[in-house]
Amino acid sequence: MLVPINIIVNGEEYHLKVKPNQILLDVLREDLGLTGSKQGCGLGKCGACTVLLNGKPVHSCLILAPYADGKEIVTIEGIAGEEPHPLQTAFAEKGAVQCGFCTPGMINAAKALLDDNPEPSEAEIKLAIAGNLCRCTGYNQIVSAIQSCAPSNSDIQTEKRGKSNE
Numbered sequence: 001m002l003v004p005i006n007i008i009v010n011g012e013e014y015h016l017k018v019k020p021n022q023i024l025l026d027v028l029r030e031d032l033g034l035t036g037s038k039q040g041c042g043l044g045k046c047g048a049c050t051v052l053l054n055g056k057p058v059h060s061c062l063i064l065a066p067y068a069d070g071k072e073i074v075t076i077e078g079i080a081g082e083e084p085h086p087l088q089t090a091f092a093e094k095g096a097v098q099c100g101f102c103t104p105g106m107i108n109a110a111k112a113l114l115d116d117n118p119e120p121s122e123a124e125i126k127l128a129i130a131g132n133l134c135r136c137t138g139y140n141q142i143v144s145a146i147q148s149c150a151p152s153n154s155d156i157q158t159e160k161r162g163k164s165n166e
């Protein structure tokens, strides 16, 4: 038996038929070809599969696809506009990406935080990414990249960009 669902992913509407026990991560990766969200543990422990569901970060390996019916999902493929999202630029500039496996989920978790709290403290950043594991960077660069996207740091960012264009 297949279950009909209607979801909006990265601004596009999809009418799909899914298995009742199919997880959202598989729908995104296999049915829609959005392979930016990664399958790590499959158990809700690593955060590599983090996407935004109605603006909140969730582990898509723990969400049954029928539950997503009528909801809006944003994956890493959907967060940039014509330019990369500032978080993507900051992660690249601050050395917060090494193997990159955790990065899509980490950036989605960070985006949810900044959408809700544009000036987070270091402790709030650490709490927001507590469900996202990175085995490469040691986290300091990730925290620093997220901090640099706070509006109060935008002068520094603008100045840096200006210098790199000279």
Ligand code: FES
Pocket (backbone or CB within 6 Å): 038, 039, 040, 041, 042, 043, 044, 045, 046, 047, 048, 049, 050, 059, 060, 061, 062
């Ligand atoms: S793959 Fe979903 S939390 Fe690890």
Ligand code: FES
Pocket (backbone or CB within 6 Å): 096, 097, 098, 099, 100, 101, 102, 103, 133, 134, 135, 136, 137
């Ligand atoms: S950059 Fe490799 S796991 Fe985070």
